[in-house]
Amino acid sequence: MATGSEESHELQPAIISYVKDLPNVCSLAGLACTILAIYFSILGVYHAAMIGMIWAVAFDWADGLIARRMKGRTGSDQIFGGQLDLLIDIVSYGVTPAILLLSYGEFDPIFLPVAFVMLAAAAIRLSYFSTYGLSDESKYTGLALDNNNIALVFIFIFENVFPHEIFTVILYVTALGLAALNVSQIKTPKFSGVPRNVYLLTFYTFGITGIYGWKLL
Template identity: 30%
Template sequence: MLRYLWDPANAITIAGLLFSSTSLFLALSERLELSVAVALWAVLADHLDGFVAGRTKGRDPDVAKMGASLDGFSDIVYGAVLPAVIVVQVSEASILALATATSLLLAGALRLSYFANFGRSHDGRFLGLPLSYDVPLLALLFLFKHVIPAQAFPDVVNIGFLLLAIAHVAPVRVPPPSATMYTAISIFAVASSVALVSRSL
């Protein structure tokens, strides 16, 4: 079982899961800005593992199949479980947070199950908004938290993620990121991570 982890792309996916685990620990420890900063590296790992997998020549089909399953588990952790936990923490376990967290988890599971069985559409587009948008939204919300009234911040977070949960399962076709967009996302993730860490120390 562990031999599948020697594959470079699968090793990167595991690194992403380790970032997600650390981020969850920080979220449950109520160090939310640090949690989001670390979660951004899980996003980077998710983007990088697909890039590496696509460029690994002669990749064993069984290794690729294992990698696809690992990637799906990684996506649900950093793209749904982690944001759900942070929403609950920000909202101090309110009933609205329960509704938001449940919506995120159900939408994430439904979307990834659909993608695992049917993949992209014939034109290469995704059905519904990918889960990789959730952590960047968290980063933006925490980066601009100082301009949002403190009492309104939990409501803004909940509304934002309820809308994202709907977008994840909405019948809209989303084009895959281009090389330029991948570069922009990577720069944003690194810069935002550094900014959030510097603010929380």
């Protein structure tokens, strides 16, 4: 006769079963874009890295939008999806920018503190959000991490306008500023999920893709 713990264990779904959940598919697609962004950052093909970074944001927004509109998702589906999203966020918005900064600085150890600060701020912010959630129904405490990618891919458009040394300073000051805003007490609106903002991000994503795609030619 099975014990209660054995029965509970038998009722647990297979780990891989959550992959068929459409919002999780979007999350994993965003992770694939993030891997490409990391890969191209290490290679120094920054224009391709920027495309991967902005599409990571687009898929991140898409998974939440789909999840809110889907019917029949169980509580475990929602919990799993939320945890998956948080884990991918630390890679997309913490690890990836840190690697970008190190690569652009030609992996000089002097840039390690800046990369650490940005990654640490991302980890602290995500831990805070998973503990307390939104400050109210529509606002975050601190700047949401997806804004890091949105800002960095825009800043990078001007890379060729300035000498390398000057743009390096601009990039690193921007990174430190974003990290400070991530862990600040300012209240920022929740942009994702608002139809108008979704359209704006869609336009921005395709625009950024077009700009950097042209630069790659």
